[in-house]
Amino acid sequence: MTFEINKIREDFPILKTMVNGKHLIYLDNAATTQKPQSVIDAVTTYYTSYNSNIHRGTHHLSNLATEAHEAARKTVKDYINARHEHEIIFTRGTTESINLVAFSFGEAFINPGDDVIVTEMEHHSNFVPWQMMCQRRGANFRVVPFDKNGELRLDIFKELLSERTRLVAFNHVSNSLGTINPAKQIIKLAHDAGAVVLVDAAQAVQHVAHDVLDLDVDFYAFSGHKMYAPTGIGVLYGKEKWLDAMPPYQGGGEMIDQVSVEKTTYNSLPFKFEAGTPNIVGPIGLAAAIDYLNQFPFGEIMAHEDDVLEYGRQSLNAIDGLTLYGNAHKRTSILSFNIKGVHHYDLGTLLDTQGVAVRTGHHCTQPIMTALGIEGTVRASLAIYNTRQDIDTLINSIRKVLKMLGK
């Protein structure tokens, strides 16, 4: 199907919402995206037609639910080009995916004196779990800084890499700056040093290339709700050899093979890491979101989002006293800014009176804010359905708000 923005906007019913008497302009997509009707329908159909517990049921509905849930695993596998379906672990979201690896991989492979490297531009979800793991395991927590454009200091990264480096974790796309990090290069450097790599793809999987084989990444984590799927479903991709070698994260139903007083043996992948009744409908919604995206050539989605992004940057830069944060050579979907003399909270709150939804604050990236010497930013973040008109409305609304503030 060709990429027609007006048709796409029709697919997202919430975009017709009025807020404070104005048409909603939704620019908070890095926090969560809206859902197309097909995703909403997939969830509704599950509950109206075949809701049932999965995997061990003997009845009709259980079979239907199991089939749909497992078919979703294949859809995810194909979307990120993994080798095996059992390398796809369903989680609650990116945060849980990362915590799973920090715990299980940490237990098995991180020893006192080892180095773990993250970056200064991580979301707290890809920072704190590693900090905690390093404390638990007596490992060293190393952090790669970024430069004034919001690009990682690869020279420092190379210096930090050594035979002690056990794991490297970084985001493919920064949620605060929009930087697209050179993932392939970083992974190659880490592998050459003998380290294992986790990529936080929460802001990447819906905006940029997302081929885990091409990246040759060991672990790849992302959330459904930031890619047009429901909340509460996320994915951890892991190479089979690592997932096989790692101990389970949680104990309970689903993850066991045999249980006795003396000993418990574990289920095979992926179920070893999916204790308890899972979020059954989540993957079904996620697969519907992926099917939705798959209708369009991915290059057209990227080209559209880039066009709106660059138009947004130009338009914002024309406002006096406005500073855009993140000027990386390769960037996507994020417009993070402040206006001189205006608190980000005031700007965000007043934009809401104009029907414009943005996010304000540190965006769960306090190390970035510390490095920039600021408390927070206003962040407008884009998705497939945003347009140049949305940017025009944002700009007009900012001008109105500045007047209200006497600027």
Place this chain on the structure above:
Amino acid sequence: MPSITEIQSEIVEDFSFLPQWDERYAYLIELGQKMKSLPEEYQTEENIVRGCQSTVWLHRECCDGLVYFQVDSDSLIVKGLAALLMKVFSGQPAADVCAADLTFFEQTGLNAHLSSQRANGLMAMVEQIKSFSEKCVDDSR
């Protein structure tokens, strides 16, 4: 001096003349702009009220059973909200502040609109005002 209840009624009445939300925000901003900045010696680490997004400083004094507050914030909207709290609580008997119900926030609809109370730190300010007033009551005995 009018009582806490009377002042809250006045605020509710003031807001009733401002049906549009942009007018209400404009009023809050005006209150914020008009409020005197907190002297620098009071902008200390210990006077910071931990809100989520804006920095708020709250200076407290207890004198003869009365509590006095001065406040500042880097956000004008938060400063405007704080100005309303000052109107209601500053200069009142500590015991009255402890016993008071904060009703104007709901009655003006500000609570529904400023949904992110965590973000503006207003509730944290109210908690600090209350706990300081309790201490003032104890100290004045």
